[in-house]
Amino acid sequence: xxxxRLKDWFGERYDIEGLGSLARSKTVPSHRFDAWxxxxxxxxxxxxxxxxxxxxxxLYYVPHAExxxxxxxxxxxxxxxxxxxxxxxxxxxxxxILVLFVHVFSALLxxxxxxxxxxxxxxxxxxxxxxxxxxxxxxxxLWDERAFAAVxxxxxxxxxxxxxGWLIKGFxxxxxxxxxxxxxxxxxxxxxxxxxxxxxxxxxxxxxVQLHGMSVPLSQxxxxxxPKPFFPNLFYKDLIVWLVCLGVVVTLAVLLPxxxxxxADPLAPAPENIKPEWYFLFLFQTLKLFPGEILGMNGETIxxxxxxxxxxxxxxxxxxxxxxxxxxxxxxxxxxGVFYLVYFAVMTVIGFLT
Amino acid sequence: MKLDHSxxxxxxxxxxxxxxxxxxVASGVLWALLKFAFPTLxxxxxxxxxxxxxxxxxxxxxxxxxxxxxxxxxxxKKENGTVQALKGVCTxxxxxxxYKPDEKKFYCACHKGWFDENGRNIxxxxxxxxxxxxxxxxxxxxxxxxxxxKVELPKA
Numbered sequence: 001x002x003x004x005r006l007k008d009w010f011g012e013r014y015d016i017e018g019l020g021s022l023a024r025s026k027t028v029p030s031h032r033f034d035a036w037x038x039x040x041x042x043x044x045x046x047x048x049x050x051x052x053x054x055x056x057x058x059l060y061y062v063p064h065a066e067x068x069x070x071x072x073x074x075x076x077x078x079x080x081x082x083x084x085x086x087x088x089x090x091x092x093x094x095x096x097i098l099v100l101f102v103h104v105f106s107a108l109l110x111x112x113x114x115x116x117x118x119x120x121x122x123x124x125x126x127x128x129x130x131x132x133x134x135x136x137x138x139x140x141x142l143w144d145e146r147a148f149a150a151v152x153x154x155x156x157x158x159x160x161x162x163x164x165g166w167l168i169k170g171f172x173x174x175x176x177x178x179x180x181x182x183x184x185x186x187x188x189x190x191x192x193x194x195x196x197x198x199x200x201x202x203x204x205x206x207x208x209v210q211l212h213g214m215s216v217p218l219s220q221x222x223x224x225x226x227p228k229p230f231f232p233n234l235f236y237k238d239l240i241v242w243l244v245c246l247g248v249v250v251t252l253a254v255l256l257p258x259x260x261x262x263x264a265d266p267l268a269p270a271p272e273n274i275k276p277e278w279y280f281l282f283l284f285q286t287l288k289l290f291p292g293e294i295l296g297m298n299g300e301t302i303x304x305x306x307x308x309x310x311x312x313x314x315x316x317x318x319x320x321x322x323x324x325x326x327x328x329x330x331x332x333x334x335x336x337g338v339f340y341l342v343y344f345a346v347m348t349v350i351g352f353l354t
Numbered sequence: 355m356k357l358d359h360s361x362x363x364x365x366x367x368x369x370x371x372x373x374x375x376x377x378x379v380a381s382g383v384l385w386a387l388l389k390f391a392f393p394t395l396x397x398x399x400x401x402x403x404x405x406x407x408x409x410x411x412x413x414x415x416x417x418x419x420x421x422x423x424x425x426x427x428x429x430x431k432k433e434n435g436t437v438q439a440l441k442g443v444c445t446x447x448x449x450x451x452x453y454k455p456d457e458k459k460f461y462c463a464c465h466k467g468w469f470d471e472n473g474r475n476i477x478x479x480x481x482x483x484x485x486x487x488x489x490x491x492x493x494x495x496x497x498x499x500x501x502x503x504k505v506e507l508p509k510a
Contacts, residue, residue: 149449149450152448153447153449153464156447167392170393173393175393175396176397176423176424177423177424181393266425266450267419267450269450269452269463270444270451270462270463270464271463272463273463274463274464287465288479290479291479299479300446300479
């Protein structure tokens with residue numbers, strides 16, 4: 001069947017023309033800060049990349065405490081291209097979270113969350129949380145000493161939340177301690193629950209962006225250029241960015257393959273110089289600021305409560321920033337955004353260096 | 355449509371009926387699902403029984419690990435020969451501690467916490483001392499028990 005006839009076949013049943021004109025009518029604003037729009041598309045690309053490499057790895061990974069560690073060693077040493085796929089999945093994850101942070105902070109500072117796009121912000125934040133949980137659960141699947149200690153600390157930290165802490169901790173661990181049951185659970189999260197949530201929430205996020213169109217920063221509303229068509233101008237530019245990113249991921253994956261430590265042993269001491277993944281460093285450093293006891297109360301609990309409150313404020317920021325919602329300049333929230341960004345960056349760097 | 359003496363319309367009545375039906379089924383499903391997804395937590399053991407010969411002979415100023423349920427227990431012989439059993443889990447964030455014989459201290463690598471020979475927290479973030487267990491010897495058995503727990507062994 002020729003291409004023409006195939007097109008007609010669909011055209012007689014579905015409104016292909018309508019879809020085409022919808023795509024042609026999609027435009028993207030043009031102004032000083034429009035380069036930040038690329039971060040969203042790039043995040044999407046990296047997520048698709050993670051889905052594909054992850055599906056490949058799932059063909060061979062064995063989610064059981066006895067075999068998990070060995071199966072990864074087998075993947076990287078015995079399988080054709082196994083080393084490449086594990087390395088790609090590792091570096092793809094690092095970049096996905098990095099780009100996601102860039103995307104979130106640019107949306108924060110350009111106040112893209114303001115009315116009417118509150119739900120775009122909320123769904124985006126949910127994806128940030130999901131991604132970090134993706135990172136933690138994926139990391140645990142290595143079942144090495146470092147991952148074991150990291151998950152004990154992370155789930156134990158959640159356990160410090162007042163009232164609901166023990167519930168979250170027990171639910172995440174699948175029991176009292178971090179054991180093989182936790183591995184089963186994290187595997188379920190990593191390959192089934194979180195991917196489905198990702199598809200649903202990201203789908204909603206992208207749909208909402210199509211409904212609202214891209215947000216133009218308040219300062220640029222008067223100074224915009226002519227909007228550019230998405231197809232093909234911006235779409236081709238997106239492809240260029242994706243291709244460069246793919247090059248970066250492959251280069252990192254080939255030159256810097258990730259390590260795997262010794263197999264986890266619940267009775268072994270925590271390894272020396274242990275550090276969490278870089279996107280947990282700011283939490284790690286914050287926890288270090290608090291002494292063990294403050295005025296007779298557990299310092300950890302106080303730290304976790306303060307951190308949770310700060311994260312909750314970040315999540316609900318569209319509803320606190322009343323000025324930008326009505327289209328007025330809102331310098332206070334610019335400073336709050338800068339504070340969050342600087343705090344995150346400085347604590348991450350300090351955590352990295354010490 | 356509304357009957358003459360009825361308080362609600364037929365539509366409201368049916369919506370409430372079906373809405374209630376859906377809510378009842380959904381909450382039942384959700385309850386069962388949560389009940390299934392949330393694990394039985396179990397509890398830490400009150401005591402564990404070890405073989406005396408495995409632990410008695412360790413050199414002074416060293417530790418030997420044992421399993422305290424799913425957690426790390428440490429059988430510890432001080433320099434002067436007295437023995438102690440501790441839970442080798444840091445009271446800060448639950449990482450396993452390690453014994454540093456040179457400094458005669460317990461150390462947690464996760465957040466740099468220090469405990470002295472008796473398990474007291476002396477440096478870093480740990481808020482509480484390490485948990486110390488009671489040791490009793492019965493024949494060739496070494497019984498490590500939570501402080502204050504009365505161990506009753508089944509008669510063989």
